[in-house]
Amino acid sequence: MRLFFSFFSFFFVLSICSLLYFLNLPAEDILTTNQTIDIALATPKSAEYLSGKKLFNMNCAACHHPTKELLGPALNGVSEKYEKDWLYSWIKNNTALVTSGDALAIKISQYSPTTMNAFPLLSDAEIDDILVYIEE
DSSP, rough: OOHHHHHHHHHHHHHHHHHHHHHHHHHHHHHOSSSOEEETTTTEEOHHHHHHHHHHHHHHTTTTSSSSSSSSSSTHHHEEEEEEEEHHHHHHHHHHHHHHHHHHHHHHTTTTTSOOOOOOOHHHHHHHHHHHHHHH
């Protein structure tokens, strides 16, 4: 009988801990569907947004945030400031753009003493997805 209560107590405590853990997670971490849901607006996110979020977190989040300055600048609004083809060139190989003499690239490269990583393997479509995520 004592063994039964020990197991029961263990599983009860484990259940309570699991419940508390999931209550503290953001909603998108709990959902198991292909699309997360914006709880405030109750609208499903697009495939481009979800892909962009994943790509941003894998490639950009160490230095950038969409709305806050970190090591690099906040990126929200970047697609309105710069032409898309220029952004593709900058993201894929900003050093080459600077050495080519591009005045805008030179000016931006002076923002930080740290050189931005190049991402030559990102396709234009993947960069578009990242921009969708940043702008939303």
